[in-house]
Amino acid sequence: MLQSAPDALEFPASTANAAPADYWDMTRALSLVGDTLVKLDAQGHLQPALAVAWQSDASARHWQFTLRRGAKFHDGSAASPAAIAQILGALHPGWNVRASADPVSIDIDSETAMPSLLAELALPRNLLLKRSMKDNRIPIGTGPFLVAEWQPGKLLRLAASEESWAGRPFVDAVEIEFGKSLRDQAIALELNKADIIETAPEAANGSHGHNASSSSSLPVELLALVFSANSKAQDPRLREALALAIDRKPIQSVLLKGAGEPAASILPNWMTGYSAVFSSEANPQRARAVLADSRQPALKVSYGLSYDPRDPQAQLIAERIALNVREVGITVQVSLSGAEDIRLMRVVLPSPDPATSLAEAARQLGLPQTALPTPRGNSLDDLYQAERSLIDGYSVIPLFHLPVASEASARVHGWTPDRLGAWSEGGFSLADLWLADPEAGSR
Amino acid sequence: MHKLRSTARYNQPIPHMRARELTQKSSGLRLCWLTSFLLVTVFLPAPLCASSLGDTARQLAHKIAAAAGPGAVALEVTNRSSLDEKSVREVRSALEAALHVEGVYTAKSEQAMGTVEVVLSESLREYVWTAEIVIGSDEKKVAIVSLPRSPTGASFSPALPIVLKSTLLFDREQPMLDIALVEMPGGSRLLVLDDSTVAIYRRQGANPSGRWDLETSLPIAHARTFPRDLRGRLLLRRDHLFDAYLPGTLCRSSAAAPLTLTCTDSDDPWPLAPDDSVRAFYAASRNFFTGALSPGIGKVSNVPSFYSAAALPRTNYTLWTFAAVDGPLHLVDGITDQTIRGAKSKWGSDLAVVHSNCGTGTQLLVSESGDKERDGLRAFEIPDRDPVAVSAAVEFNGRIVALWPESSGTGAAAIVKRKDTGWYEAYRVSISCGN
Numbered sequence: 001m002l003q004s005a006p007d008a009l010e011f012p013a014s015t016a017n018a019a020p021a022d023y024w025d026m027t028r029a030l031s032l033v034g035d036t037l038v039k040l041d042a043q044g045h046l047q048p049a050l051a052v053a054w055q056s057d058a059s060a061r062h063w064q065f066t067l068r069r070g071a072k073f074h075d076g077s078a079a080s081p082a083a084i085a086q087i088l089g090a091l092h093p094g095w096n097v098r099a100s101a102d103p104v105s106i107d108i109d110s111e112t113a114m115p116s117l118l119a120e121l122a123l124p125r126n127l128l129l130k131r132s133m134k135d136n137r138i139p140i141g142t143g144p145f146l147v148a149e150w151q152p153g154k155l156l157r158l159a160a161s162e163e164s165w166a167g168r169p170f171v172d173a174v175e176i177e178f179g180k181s182l183r184d185q186a187i188a189l190e191l192n193k194a195d196i197i198e199t200a201p202e203a204a205n206g207s208h209g210h211n212a213s214s215s216s217s218l219p220v221e222l223l224a225l226v227f228s229a230n231s232k233a234q235d236p237r238l239r240e241a242l243a244l245a246i247d248r249k250p251i252q253s254v255l256l257k258g259a260g261e262p263a264a265s266i267l268p269n270w271m272t273g274y275s276a277v278f279s280s281e282a283n284p285q286r287a288r289a290v291l292a293d294s295r296q297p298a299l300k301v302s303y304g305l306s307y308d309p310r311d312p313q314a315q316l317i318a319e320r321i322a323l324n325v326r327e328v329g330i331t332v333q334v335s336l337s338g339a340e341d342i343r344l345m346r347v348v349l350p351s352p353d354p355a356t357s358l359a360e361a362a363r364q365l366g367l368p369q370t371a372l373p374t375p376r377g378n379s380l381d382d383l384y385q386a387e388r389s390l391i392d393g394y395s396v397i398p399l400f401h402l403p404v405a406s407e408a409s410a411r412v413h414g415w416t417p418d419r420l421g422a423w424s425e426g427g428f429s430l431a432d433l434w435l436a437d438p439e440a441g442s443r
Numbered sequence: 444m445h446k447l448r449s450t451a452r453y454n455q456p457i458p459h460m461r462a463r464e465l466t467q468k469s470s471g472l473r474l475c476w477l478t479s480f481l482l483v484t485v486f487l488p489a490p491l492c493a494s495s496l497g498d499t500a501r502q503l504a505h506k507i508a509a510a511a512g513p514g515a516v517a518l519e520v521t522n523r524s525s526l527d528e529k530s531v532r533e534v535r536s537a538l539e540a541a542l543h544v545e546g547v548y549t550a551k552s553e554q555a556m557g558t559v560e561v562v563l564s565e566s567l568r569e570y571v572w573t574a575e576i577v578i579g580s581d582e583k584k585v586a587i588v589s590l591p592r593s594p595t596g597a598s599f600s601p602a603l604p605i606v607l608k609s610t611l612l613f614d615r616e617q618p619m620l621d622i623a624l625v626e627m628p629g630g631s632r633l634l635v636l637d638d639s640t641v642a643i644y645r646r647q648g649a650n651p652s653g654r655w656d657l658e659t660s661l662p663i664a665h666a667r668t669f670p671r672d673l674r675g676r677l678l679l680r681r682d683h684l685f686d687a688y689l690p691g692t693l694c695r696s697s698a699a700a701p702l703t704l705t706c707t708d709s710d711d712p713w714p715l716a717p718d719d720s721v722r723a724f725y726a727a728s729r730n731f732f733t734g735a736l737s738p739g740i741g742k743v744s745n746v747p748s749f750y751s752a753a754a755l756p757r758t759n760y761t762l763w764t765f766a767a768v769d770g771p772l773h774l775v776d777g778i779t780d781q782t783i784r785g786a787k788s789k790w791g792s793d794l795a796v797v798h799s800n801c802g803t804g805t806q807l808l809v810s811e812s813g814d815k816e817r818d819g820l821r822a823f824e825i826p827d828r829d830p831v832a833v834s835a836a837v838e839f840n841g842r843i844v845a846l847w848p849e850s851s852g853t854g855a856a857a858i859v860k861r862k863d864t865g866w867y868e869a870y871r872v873s874i875s876c877g878n
Contacts, residue, residue: 271566
């Protein structure tokens with residue numbers, strides 16, 4: 001069961017109005033149907049998927065991928081270089097994607113260097129899917145399951161693909177019910193009407209009386225304050241004071257019920273290891289001193305703070321932040337209407353590759369993407385400088401890094417949700433699980 | 444890929460491609476030096492050694508000195524990583540010494556021109572050490588250095604009486620279910636079982652590190668769809684070359700040349716021991732044995748469903764060990780079925796028994812699932828009822844997807860799916876006596 005209720009089996013074209021749940025749910029559904037060329041695990045190691053080998057020239061503008069032999073789409077057509085090139089070319093009009101001279105490879109060329117191409121290709125938005133022209137653009141992939149039925153916003157029924165290149169899934173079918181709140185999902189699990197559900201990260205930390213197993217991913221979401229372009233709070237000193245005033249620990253322990261990590265960096269420590277240099281400690285005394293230097297008459301102005309009403313915790317967190325900053329002399333009005341000066345946003349960090357996630361986070365937050373480092377350079381110094389440059393102007397104030405969580409019933413065997421939250425890390429997808437026979441007790 | 448390299452158009456292979464190039468040069472069998480390298484890297488534990496910590500500390504000291512300039516600073520070192528206290532002390536000592544060489548001295552804060560706060564942290568990939576440098580009223584400066592983490596986080600372990608030796612026999616892109624090495628007229632042959640064929644490779648030349656050339660490929664005809672997590676077993680026979688067991692399918696080779704393979708739908712039980720003394724029924728649509736034995740072990744004809752089993756000879760009986768599907772290890776002596784839960788906390792689902800001249804003469808090889816990326820094998824003995832580790836773990840760069848004892852009983856075949864390339868590697872694992 002999943003929270004979102006998508007009208008189409010496609011990633012949202014714009015991230016502006018998409019909630020992280022929309023991203024995760026579509027990732028989880030489409031990853032069962034399609035494959036990417038390559039995969040990245042949590043440690044950033046590349047794994048072959050539909051491509052079994054790859055290489056680039058020194059400039060990283062020319063790439064070649066050797067495709068897996070014998071892979072087929074669910075409609076029976078071959079996952080040939082021409083077919084794959086056509087799909088990738090449509091996803092990335094700026095790239096020149098074509099079948100190579102040899103019969104098993106594709107070439108990808110670009111005018112600009114693409115050092116992070118492999119991490120980009122591993123993102124779920126680059127799943128290689130054909131679209132049915134006659135059947136509501138239903139995706140046709142090479143993955144372990146094929147789409148058997150699609151009721152927009154309600155139900156996706158998947159059937160095991162007998163010819164999946166990775167082998168036939170153990171289960172015959174998967175039914176995904178969309179548009180179910182976390183509470184509805186929990187009840188369905190309790191009543192044995194669902195086998196796998198999403199859950200709040202804090203719930204995953206608790207114990208369960210029904211033998212279900214719950215687990216949390218690594219922190220793969222960022223909760224942050226973002227200043228809009230026409231915000232009244234333009235003075236960086238005012239923004240710095242606001243950042244210093246926020247006491248993250250009580251919010252984490254009470255409102256987030258211990259889930260996640262207080263953060264002052266965009267990227268979590270498991271990706272970079274250097275987040276200690278971004279202090280997330282509250283310092284109201286210094287906030288008042290900084291505010292005294294501000295040119296902006298903070299005391300006379302009220303700043304509007306908005307939040308995503310679909311995020312169940314957002315309103316309480318926003319109100320707590322308003323309380324914190326009021327103590328140092330900044331007035332913030334939490335509201336869904338009126339002028340928006342500050343927005344409380346939750347964004348997805350979609351890749352274990354830190355440079356890719358930094359670029360994606362900057363895009364979702366509406367920040368300028370200047371001089372972002374490349375994974376090929378793989379320099380922590382470059383990465384740190386790029387992240388520092390995004391944060392230094394206080395256009396964004398990171399607050400928390402949050403995991404996503406899920407729960408499986410006791411009859412689900414052989415499955416562990418991956419550490420990146422997508423339910424599809426190598427060897428641990430829904431294709432690898434099996435369900436115990438209720439007649440056979442624990443088996 | 445050969446064609447690509449000849450064009451010289453692409454000249455910057457990434458690590459994955461380097462791995463592939465190695466395999467292509469040897470066309471399926473890697474060269475002797477690679478095996479030697481692997482043995483060295485496998486048997487030497489790879490924790491962080493003092494020199495790598497010291498080198499990294501010197502790098503950090505150099506960056507701190509460049510930012511701070513000469514003089515006295517108050518140094519604070521905080522450990523937020525998995526480094527132990529001894530390592531942290533070594534890092535601090537190395538850092539102070541290297542700073543001294545650079546003209547930066549540590550002092551109490553009231554006597555210092557500034558502060559340096561070093562945090563020893565880590566990401567999933569590497570140790571990351573940061574230094575925040577504040578000199579007088581200058582803006583804070585940050586220095587960062589990193590050091591790759593040990594892939595396993597393993598530390599040195601005490602000397603153990605038995606050494607596991609793994610020898611890479613063969614690798615290829617396609618999955619392998621089991622292998623068998625056969626000495627035949629005209630040279631060694633390697634039988635490789637997969638879901639559609641039994642391929643027979645012949646070693647070129649007498650050199651043990653010579654390449655394997657495909658001699659023939661015998662197709663496996665089967666009516667039933669195989670399960671996703673397919674397992675299969677090759678057993679060498681006296682009256683004909685081999686039998687191949689697959690879920691719901693039994694294949695038997697001919698006795699004489701030209702070699703043929705006859706496959707039939709079959710639910711016959713699979714032999715658990717080379718002498719066929721105990722057989723077990725395999726669940727045709729699953730990846731485990733049902734638990735029904737034929738013939739049984741003494742009075743026991745049913746055990747819980749299990750993935751693998753091994754027989755440990757005792758003076759008056761045979762103790763059978765079963766890696767059960769529901770988790771614990773089961774010890775069956777023909778009368779009782781004893782469950783050991785704690786022992787399997789790190790154990791994987793694969794067991795194989797190997798006979799040697801070391802220790803009690805029979806060791807149990809057990810797969811260890813440390814994480815999703817690297818599996819290992821360790822030898823155990825069960826002197827009474829509790830397994831005792833008698834070797835260090837031999838680790839592989841990927842997951843062990845199959846482990847079967849050799850028909851001779853003196854070794855085991857381990858099939859590993861490499862993490863980095865996705866290729867499959869077949870190893871022979873044998874035992875040497877340690878000190």
